[in-house]
Amino acid sequence: MTKDWKTRTQLVHEGSRRSQYGEMAEAIFLTQGFVYPTAEAAEARFVKASEDEFIYARYGNPTTRMFEERIAALEGTEDAFATASGMAAVSGALMSCLRAGDHVVSSRALFGSCLYVLEDVLQKFGVRVTFVDGADLDQWRKAVTPGTKAVFFESMSNPTLELVDIRSVSEIAHAVGALVICDNVFATPIFSRAVEQGADVVVYSTTKHIDGQGRALGGVVCGTKEFIRKTLEPFMKHTGGSMSPFTAWIMLNGMATLDLRCRAMADTALTLARALADHPNLSRVIYPGLASHPQHDLALAQMGSGGTLVTFDVKGGKEAAFRFMNALATRTSDLHKRLRTSWASRRA
Known part of the structure; x- marks a missing residue:
């Protein structure tokens, strides 16, 4: 074979x-x-x-x-x-x-x-x-x-x-x-x-x-x-x-689905990063796929992508960050709000 x-x-x-x-x-x-x-x-x-x-x-x-x-x-x-x-x-x-x-x-x-x-x-x-x-x-x-x-x-x-x-x-x-x-x-x-x-x-x-x-x-x-x-x-x-x-x-x-998932996640990450880049409630958006990232050229040369994750800082410190996190809801059968401690899960 x-x-x-x-x-x-x-x-x-x-x-x-x-x-x-x-x-x-x-x-x-x-x-x-x-x-x-x-x-x-x-x-x-x-x-x-x-x-x-x-x-x-x-x-x-x-x-x-x-x-x-x-x-x-x-x-x-x-x-x-x-x-x-x-x-x-x-x-x-x-x-x-x-x-x-x-x-x-x-x-x-x-x-x-x-x-x-x-x-x-x-x-x-x-x-x-x-x-x-x-x-x-x-x-x-x-x-x-x-x-x-x-x-x-x-x-x-x-x-x-x-x-x-x-x-x-x-x-x-x-x-x-x-x-x-x-x-x-x-x-x-x-x-x-x-x-x-x-x-x-x-x-x-x-x-x-x-x-x-x-x-x-x-x-x-x-x-x-x-x-x-x-x-x-x-x-x-x-x-x-x-x-x-x-x-x-x-x-x-x-x-079996790794390639499909990673490419879809990277596409979504870039879309999110672009949408959040100028948000008034954020002090910083970190995503290597953005041209504004200081290592953008390295990311494209080394990976051909900005990756699957976006990081951002919420203005207002911990209180504002916690308020944002607590407002997030993942729609499940019981509508529970969930926070995850491990990245890159399709259910995250």
């Missing part, structure tokens, strides 16, 4: 595994372990499992493997490892490759939990962390030294939508042999080709666009087979951050 598939075909078919029953839909293998015909066969599998052999669900599972192969193909990496949450992916990618005495350079504009891992967890274990303004290439050049082991950034920050120039920062990092770890969740695998632009390891919270319906937590780390299977997998399988088979099945189903 040809692998010269377009994105939407990949999102439906890549990595499919069918049992002897020839099922049409991806099967959910809800099992925590697997049986072996003999004790010798069990020993052999623990020593070295083949590509389609499994030992324990924390190490791997057919359903989870389908999802890993599908997202790796979409991202353009050799392999991927599915995790229990986006933060399991971030912390696993960082902690599996770092040790006491190593130096990391990170952008300062980060999701709070990412900042905690870098600022508290890693430094507590002796990893030196330097924070920079992610949009300032001169700060990256000054901070990255021959002893730097890795750089970390969100390609589009949460929630200020500040972009990092992936190609330029990757060139700076690679010049000293540092690993480039990119949290690409807001840019999405639909718009951002982070690996083509220089990233070595790409991290996603699949809770966001990939599920897209607010059903499950998940994450994934994409990279070379060497990094995924030799560096990351031993850490993840022994510390327990693996994705469950049921969650992997949810993510597989979410991927």
